[in-house]
Amino acid sequence: MTVDAAAWDALRLSLWVACWATILAVPLALWVAWILARRDFWGKTALNAAVHLPLVLPPVVTGYLLLSLFGRTAPLGQALESIGLRLAFHWSGAVLAAIIMGFPLMVRAMRLAIEAVDPKLEEAALTLGAPRRDVFMRVTLPLIVPGILAGAVMGFAKAVGEFGATITFVANIPGQTQTLPSAIWSALQIPGAEGRAAAMVLMACVLAVGAIVLSELLAKRVAQRIAGT
Numbered sequence: 605m606t607v608d609a610a611a612w613d614a615l616r617l618s619l620w621v622a623c624w625a626t627i628l629a630v631p632l633a634l635w636v637a638w639i640l641a642r643r644d645f646w647g648k649t650a651l652n653a654a655v656h657l658p659l660v661l662p663p664v665v666t667g668y669l670l671l672s673l674f675g676r677t678a679p680l681g682q683a684l685e686s687i688g689l690r691l692a693f694h695w696s697g698a699v700l701a702a703i704i705m706g707f708p709l710m711v712r713a714m715r716l717a718i719e720a721v722d723p724k725l726e727e728a729a730l731t732l733g734a735p736r737r738d739v740f741m742r743v744t745l746p747l748i749v750p751g752i753l754a755g756a757v758m759g760f761a762k763a764v765g766e767f768g769a770t771i772t773f774v775a776n777i778p779g780q781t782q783t784l785p786s787a788i789w790s791a792l793q794i795p796g797a798e799g800r801a802a803a804m805v806l807m808a809c810v811l812a813v814g815a816i817v818l819s820e821l822l823a824k825r826v827a828q829r830i831a832g833t
Contacts, residue, residue, distance in 0.1 A: 607807070610787065611800065611804050614783055617782065619764070619811075621698045622760050625702035625703045625706060625763040629703045632707075633759070637711045637712075637715040637718055640655075641718040656708045658704050658705050658708055658769075663768025663769040666768070667771070667772025670697070671692060676692050676693075691773075692774065693775050694781065695774070697773050698766075698770050701773050702770070703763075706763050706766070709758040710756065711755070713751050713755035714748065714751050714755045717748040717752065720748075720751075721743075757816070766783070767786065770786065771789070788804045788808070
């Protein structure tokens with residue numbers, strides 16, 4: 605098994621895309637999760653369905669929809685390019701694809717964490733005169749940090765492993781849009797490159813296991829702090 609420079613480039617791009625996707629998605633995912641967990645409103649079912657739609661749609665379909673909306677010939681894509689923001693066939697488009705594909709996993713983990721918090725704790729703080737924002741920051745947020753971490757790690761892992769929507773939307777350009785899954789797929793198309801593909805698969809496995817272990821350690825440490833140990 606050999607790991608060449610192109611494989612390291614693909615790994616670096618995958619980590620770069622996953623980091624940006626996680627950073628940008630976590631605040632929005634937390635807000636949506638809180639709305640779904642704590643609010644009743646008209647259209648809640650539709651919002652919940654829209655959030656989870658990427659889980660049931662084929663990733664290629666999601667990539668095609670992104671290309672139709674943000675492609676260089678699409679009105680929205682042209683409008684974004686006019687202000688210097690290019691998405692199609694660019695690494696920033698891979699970030700968008702990763703956000704959309706990982707968003708449902710983030711929201712679900714965070715929503716479950718919020719729903720596990722007893723609403724009476726929040727109501728008690730409100731009756732004592734605490735502003736709603738302070739109640740969230742001082743009561744709810746510390747209790748749901750493990751859920752936020754779990755959602756962030758799940759979204760990060762999904763972003764690293766995302767393939768279908770990414771290759772459809774941003775193609776597979778070495779050094780520009782070729783992420784680790786795309787590089788593995790490319791290696792499998794070349795006779796005799798099985799060793800290179802196996803090396804990158806090993807890299808992906810090590811990265812995934814590392815993310816899971818880190819998530820467990822962080823969640824355990826946060827839980828210990830909450831318990832006061």
